[in-house]
Amino acid sequence: MSTASIVPPKPKRKRLRGGPVGPWITARKVVQYLTLIIFLALFLLSARGGLAGNLINFPMRLDPLVMLSHLLASRTFLVGSSLALFTIILTLVFGRAWCGWLCPLGTTLDIFSLKRWRGKRQEPPETWRSVKYALLLTILVAALFGNLTLLVFDPLTIIFRALTVSIWPAVDQIVTVIESSLYNIPFMAGTISTVDGVLRPVILPPEPVYYRDAVLFGAVFLGVVLLNLAAPRFWCRYLCPLGGLLGLFSKAALFRREVGEDCKGCVLCKQVCPTGTIDPEMGYASDPSECTMCLDCLEVCPRSSIAFTPGLKLAEWHSYDPNRRQALVAFGSTIAALALFRSSALTKRETPHLIRPPGARENNLLSKCVRCAECMRACPTSGLQPAVTEAGLEGFWTPVLIPRLGYCDYSCNACGQICPVQAIPPLPLEEKRAQVIGRAYINQNRCLAWSDHVPCIVCEEMCPLPEKAIQLQESQDIDQQGNPITLQLPSVLRERCIGCGICEYKCPVNGEAAIRVYVPGTEVPF
């Protein structure tokens, strides 16, 4: 064997611009795109009125990190969560095939691989791979102590949240602007109406939706994609805690990549490997807990020297894999951080407008909510919004009703139907209507009738209860022009009010409404 000729032999198949080709690559891409399309279709159908909740939310229930964390934090076992066992079994058989074939965020990162802009960049140090394990450990320890805030770093919640809060509303804005401007052109009106009738209300919501943190989470999602500039699948290699969890299971995976003896060191497999785990110094072997089973190397190897064969031995432990010291550090620091969170003032007193979805308040929401934003997507009025400061860091990104942005629809119980962990319990409609999620208070200094002597009573009109929670008293008054007027003055019947917020939503007073919903009290009503 002549080691002097270092020129790599011609590859077996012509490499197109898009990367290696071959039947396995085609199969993988078909599965990737299909699962992404199914995921997007389920996202579209998760607006209320689509398919049944437990059908829509099954991608979230496939996610073992989410389900395991929920199990630890809430100490509740849900039958539906056992769908995640499928992913674990898949990992025990095929390694991180989830990452390479199924994960919607992974597929997105493959589509936006940013190869041309990345160019030939040196890969980041291997030690960075330990960040995802640190994050994983922190998530699990925090979950053990009842906190699920860090599930905002789960890839499925990231992509679902980004779609719900940022991407789809932005697409809606673009489409709405196009519709509005083209509608004014006389001959276009009919076409625009037809197109609109097709798009709404399934593909796009009937009205534009608005979410807090839309810019932030759009930026976060963009950031995750832009990390591809530093290395392909940067998120998956160095940051993804689900990748870390599946990586640990992959140490015992049945099928793993093996390099045969006729490898001549042409380096092609290393060049195409998206996770950069092929090590020339170790005979072009790869770490099963980093390999996403994309099979690019299989197709590109000119000597067919790579195979994915079953084997039962445990994989080697690398320096970036979690060790005991790391686990202890994670343990200690997480406890310290949680203790710090718990000592904030928000533990003593709730913020005044912390209105939770029906049934969630009594249901230990903080230790169950996995921050997936499915409820926010399902809410037909987009009243359910992410909590930013109302619930502190412990409740960061849990759902809270902001009546000024959307009311709790009296005919709807979609949020409970869709929540993949039943943090919002699935209540039948009549029971949901009986839940008190807040109580309304009228600010007489702002109310048009009380303060300006102008007739209004929109709040009473909108109150959906069969026996309205707002009563009117007639008062002989003088209006602002000095003429006598009979005014109807509203006041809230606190025992009846369920806090749905439609009064606050529809109050014609701009800015802060003259009637506002506050946290429900725990005292016996007077």
Add this chain to the structure above:
Amino acid sequence: MSRISRREFLLSVLAGLGGLAVDQVLTACSPKATPFAPQATLQPQSTLARPTNTLASPATLTKPNSPTAITQSEASPTSPQPTPTQPSAGSPYMVVARNGEPEDMLRRALAALGGMEKFVSKGANVLIKPNICVAYHTYEYAATTNPWVVGALVKLCLEAGAGSVRVMDYPFGGTAKEAYAISGIEEQVKAAGGEMAFMPGFKYVSTKIPDGKSLKKCDIFDDILKTDVLINVPIAKHHSLARLTLGMKNLMGVIRDRGAIHQNLGQRLADLSSRIRPTLTVVDAVRVLMANGPTGGNLDDVKQLNTIIVSPDIVAADSYGATLFGLQPDELAYIKAGAAMGLGSSDLGSLRIEEINLAA
């Protein structure tokens, strides 16, 4: 992505626009209803089954006095109007039908007015605007217009030769998709051959109200202003501010911003009615909501009256509707304002009203 030259780009844009223009010529104008089948979280009762108690005891509330005047009303609206027709000599100004199935009552009433053909010409585009204000309750709760009344109107319009019949409203409580299903109206409209349509935000146009005394302009849904025939089908309900919600109040469903209008509701509803002139007003009083309107929710508040009022004059129809609740027309501020503006007549004694009792 391959590079294309500026010329190629411009040519492709032109080709696209040309294609759109061709498509517009070839496509029918009327927008299709959404193909997506809604799954209401509130299960509506199957409305195709015959409801019970449609023929409960006849109306017991005060009837208006002296409906037998022969002279025609001389009230004529002053504002420009699409197609409200003056009652021709020989046909009544208003018809009140009682004690029948909704479709039978409507057929008799329209026949007495001279037939639906008088209002709907061949090929006309018809818009029916019922009251679908909330998605909360099924039709028995009398919060939304009776689905059989709406269905029958669709049928009658199609029989008269209408080109298209679309039914629409924009609820203030719940989404339109749910409300259309839960009210039962979608089912009846489709069975009759009509279609439900939505009211998307970009189709509201800022419209001046030239005769408006308090309301000078507002955003009104485009199709309402452009349609050939507009049939206004309110359900008679209690309303705290307006006292009753009838035809003029039902017109609020076609405007976008409904907050400020409450501040001078009587005059502003009249102003709105001066701009939107329905061809026909059909007041559904088959079931009426006596209290806790306009949202309802308590069957004890519902009264079965089995009455339908039909007239091209919205003020007259509302006036008669007021009497069903024991009120005089002028007790309702918007009727008074509307009559004062000359939009119609509230003087029931001077009108030619035909009363049809189907049980007799």
